Amino acid sequence: MLRLAVPNKGALTDAAQTILKEAGYRPRRDSKELVVVDPENSIELFFLRPRDIAVYVGEGTLDAGITGRDMLFDSGAPAEEVVPLGFGRSTFRFASAPATYTSVDELAGLRIATSYAGLLSKYLADRGVDARVIKLDGAVETAIRLGVADAVADVVETGTTLRNVGLEVFGEPIAHSEAVVIKQSGAAETNGFQQLIRRLQGVLVARDYVMIDYDIRAERIDEAIAITPGMEGPTVSPLHREGWVAVRAMIPRKGHQQVMDQLWEIGAKAILITAIFAARL
Numbered sequence: 001m002l003r004l005a006v007p008n009k010g011a012l013t014d015a016a017q018t019i020l021k022e023a024g025y026r027p028r029r030d031s032k033e034l035v036v037v038d039p040e041n042s043i044e045l046f047f048l049r050p051r052d053i054a055v056y057v058g059e060g061t062l063d064a065g066i067t068g069r070d071m072l073f074d075s076g077a078p079a080e081e082v083v084p085l086g087f088g089r090s091t092f093r094f095a096s097a098p099a100t101y102t103s104v105d106e107l108a109g110l111r112i113a114t115s116y117a118g119l120l121s122k123y124l125a126d127r128g129v130d131a132r133v134i135k136l137d138g139a140v141e142t143a144i145r146l147g148v149a150d151a152v153a154d155v156v157e158t159g160t161t162l163r164n165v166g167l168e169v170f171g172e173p174i175a176h177s178e179a180v181v182i183k184q185s186g187a188a189e190t191n192g193f194q195q196l197i198r199r200l201q202g203v204l205v206a207r208d209y210v211m212i213d214y215d216i217r218a219e220r221i222d223e224a225i226a227i228t229p230g231m232e233g234p235t236v237s238p239l240h241r242e243g244w245v246a247v248r249a250m251i252p253r254k255g256h257q258q259v260m261d262q263l264w265e266i267g268a269k270a271i272l273i274t275a276i277f278a279a280r281l
């Protein structure tokens with residue numbers, strides 16, 4: 001049985017639950033359930049704090065985990081990213097009272113509050129900035145007002161939390177994060193692990209792509225294929241009507257209306273878009 005760690009609380013929880021459900025795994029019945037055994041899919045799901053997941057996977061007690069890239073780096077655990085999942089996107093940034101600092105180099109000798117001390121310390125060391133890192137558990141944005149820190153380094157998504165306390169970001173982003181699947185560094189990928197990855201990638205494909213079908217005059221097929229190249233090349237079948245072919249290809253969901261317009265311009269007819277329910281590429 002594959003042993004997978006899944007966030008039990010916080011920003012990644014709902015989206016992780018959704019993608020696993022779409023990948024065919026048994027969902028947990030309520031938020032208090034800490035372990036789900038799913039023998040039909042040869043998997044055990046362990047619901048853990050996102051911050052701890054890289055630690056378990058790095059130790060090798062669990063085979064795989066879903067956590068944030070920023071938390072993986074922060075932990076310093078011997079675990080590595082295998083596939084990004086496209087949700088839980090955030091940036092990790094410096095913030096301070098407006099117009100106080102413009103770059104990380106100005107933070108030498110100052111105090112920076114964060115709940116990602118590992119990630120921040122490594123970033124400062126890489127840039128040769130000697131600052132004091134104040135480790136807090138959460139709600140770090142308040143640390144400046146309370147006089148505990150001169151600047152903060154924290155997760156920013158919409159920026160609402162910072163705006164609400166009157167802080168502004170400055171300097172370059174420290175890191176870009178999203179939810180990722182991790183495994184122990186250098187560990188071999190078992191069949192069960194590879195199947196999990198294929199299933200999750202299948203869900204991502206089904207979310208990001210659609211099928212397009214259309215009919216076109218045979219002499220314009222090269223132009224059509226340039227517009228809808230598909231994955232391994234589109235399927236082109238003869239139509240009963242002389243001189244016409246039917247084309248079927250996967251295209252990105254984003255921009256599919258433009259693709260339909262372009263096909264219409266070169267004379268395509270009966271252009272249909274259908275959703276992909278599941279995929280294994």
Ligand SMILES: Nc1ncnc2c1ncn2[C@@H]1O[C@H](COP(=O)(O)OP(=O)(O)OP(=O)(O)O)[C@@H](O)[C@H]1O
Pocket residue numbers: 009010011012050051067068069070071088089090138155156157158177178
């Ligand atoms: N508002 C947000 N939008 C998108 N991703 C976020 C947001 N807040 C946190 N994240 C991401 O979610 C992951 C887990 O963070 P989360 O805040 O859920 O954990 P935590 O701070 O340990 O938990 P808690 O907030 O319950 O104490 C991190 O990778 C982080 O980048």
Ligand SMILES: O=P(O)(O)OC[C@H]1O[C@H](OP(=O)(O)OP(=O)(O)O)[C@H](O)[C@@H]1O
Pocket residue numbers: 010011137138139140154155156157158159160161162
């Ligand atoms: O830019 P925003 O959209 O406002 O999102 C960013 C906020 O979300 C997270 O907070 P969370 O709710 O996890 O609380 P925490 O600080 O206690 O972790 C993060 O730590 C930021 O505070």
Ligand SMILES: [Mg+2]
Pocket residue numbers: 010138
């Ligand atoms: Mg949080």
